[in-house]
Amino acid sequence: MTIAVYGASGHTGKLVVAELRRRGVAPVLIGRNADRLRAAAAETGLPDATVRVAGLDEAALADAFGDIEVVISAVAPFLEFGEPVVRAAIAAGTHYVDTSGEQGHVERLFDVYAEPARQAGVTVVPMVNDGGFLGDLVGSLAAARVEQPRQVTLAHRHTGGAVISRGSGRTAIANADVFASGGVVFTGGTWRTDVPARTTEITFPGVPQPVRVVKFALTEVLTIPRHVPADHIEAVAEAEVAALFAGLTPEFAESLPEFPEDDPGNPGRFLVLAEVTGPGGGARAYAEGTDTYRFTATAAADAAIRLATDGAAAGVLAPSQAFDPADVLDSFAARGIRWSVESMDHTTA
Ligand SMILES: NC(=O)c1ccc[n+]([C@@H]2O[C@H](COP(=O)([O-])OP(=O)(O)OC[C@H]3O[C@@H](n4cnc5c(N)ncnc54)[C@H](OP(=O)(O)O)[C@@H]3O)[C@@H](O)[C@H]2O)c1
Numbered sequence: 001m002t003i004a005v006y007g008a009s010g011h012t013g014k015l016v017v018a019e020l021r022r023r024g025v026a027p028v029l030i031g032r033n034a035d036r037l038r039a040a041a042a043e044t045g046l047p048d049a050t051v052r053v054a055g056l057d058e059a060a061l062a063d064a065f066g067d068i069e070v071v072i073s074a075v076a077p078f079l080e081f082g083e084p085v086v087r088a089a090i091a092a093g094t095h096y097v098d099t100s101g102e103q104g105h106v107e108r109l110f111d112v113y114a115e116p117a118r119q120a121g122v123t124v125v126p127m128v129n130d131g132g133f134l135g136d137l138v139g140s141l142a143a144a145r146v147e148q149p150r151q152v153t154l155a156h157r158h159t160g161g162a163v164i165s166r167g168s169g170r171t172a173i174a175n176a177d178v179f180a181s182g183g184v185v186f187t188g189g190t191w192r193t194d195v196p197a198r199t200t201e202i203t204f205p206g207v208p209q210p211v212r213v214v215k216f217a218l219t220e221v222l223t224i225p226r227h228v229p230a231d232h233i234e235a236v237a238e239a240e241v242a243a244l245f246a247g248l249t250p251e252f253a254e255s256l257p258e259f260p261e262d263d264p265g266n267p268g269r270f271l272v273l274a275e276v277t278g279p280g281g282g283a284r285a286y287a288e289g290t291d292t293y294r295f296t297a298t299a300a301a302d303a304a305i306r307l308a309t310d311g312a313a314a315g316v317l318a319p320s321q322a323f324d325p326a327d328v329l330d331s332f333a334a335r336g337i338r339w340s341v342e343s344m345d346h347t348t349a
Contacts, residue, residue: 136325
């Protein structure tokens with residue numbers, strides 16, 4: 001199995017390399033800087049790993065991907081640097097997975113690369129991380145419990161843990177407009193920025209009181225409409241979290257650590273929730289775990305191994321179109337992911 005990591009010298013990229021090694025796969029490390037790639041190989045216990053230097057030049061990238069079955073991209077920000085990597089993967093006939101959490105990037109992959117990927121026989125699965133990926137999977141599982149899904153509401157909750165990485169900070173800055181606007185809502189058969197979220201408060205599992213929420217730019221709003229026939233799909237976050245993202249400054253982003261370490265005594269916990277309602281009732285599903293970046297690496301490595309082993313349809317796919325949601329979530333149990341799907345006793349649609 002030949003799997004490559006593009007951006008292998010970054011925080012997430014290194015963790016993906018380490019996770020592939022743990023799974024018995026020796027990845028090829030690709031990026032723009034030979035010294036940083038070699039250092040990443042040594043730090044992840046693979047001093048003899050193959051290292052290939054390729055910047056964002058499409059021909060150089062396609063050449064580097066020539067014998068690779070699946071490439072995992074962990075560049076930052078994807079909005080600025082993500083596109084040449086997917087274009088080169090399609091040109092090289094290499095399947096593609098990325099760790100993006102950016103609506104603009106995910107939207108562009110579906111809009112521009114769905115047909116070229118289909119024609120090339122290449123599978124492209126964006127946003128494989130602790131956020132949008134899990135959101136898409138639990139959204140699909142909750143919707144399967146509802147006879148006529150009308151509305152889907154998505155939300156993430158993070159508590160404890162380390163600060164975000166500098167790469168994530170730079171990503172938030174590159175997408176500042178989108179985070180400030182709250183991003184898109186799917187309604188009336190299309191994605192719109194000028195529509196507010198209908199949900200104003202939400203009760204997270206394990207939290208006794210409802211919390212006030214506002215529209216927030218989660219990526220699964222772009223993928224769930226591709227496999228759930230609901231009229232209205234929106235994402236929200238606690239108002240304070242949305243304000244934090246909207247208020248990030250470039251100076252603060254640059255002050256963040258390049259390689260933040262989660263505190264084992266107070267690990268970062270994430271919970272990803274989907275509530276689906278229809279005329280006859282509703283259901284909610286959620287997944288929760290610890291350590292955003294390590295879990296993202298687990299998910300991205302797992303997705304790449306699944307594509308190399310089992311394949312998936314050609315084209316740009318939502319996670320739930322590429323993989324069986326329950327099977328994927330169950331497979332993460334050993335990595336501390338718990339998930340649940342349950343009926344809700346109230347109806348809002
Ligand atoms: N839940 C989520 O949404 C979630 C979770 C985890 C990660 N992510 C996303 O994953 C991405 C990676 O985050 P990170 O913290 O790992 O970032 P990072 O540490 O800054 O790593 C970025 C990587 O991209 C490479 N890169 C940057 N600019 C480049 C350029 N112009 N040409 C070629 N390569 C370039 C860097 O190479 P050098 O080493 O040579 O600089 C590095 O390998 C971010 O967009 C982050 O938001 C999202």
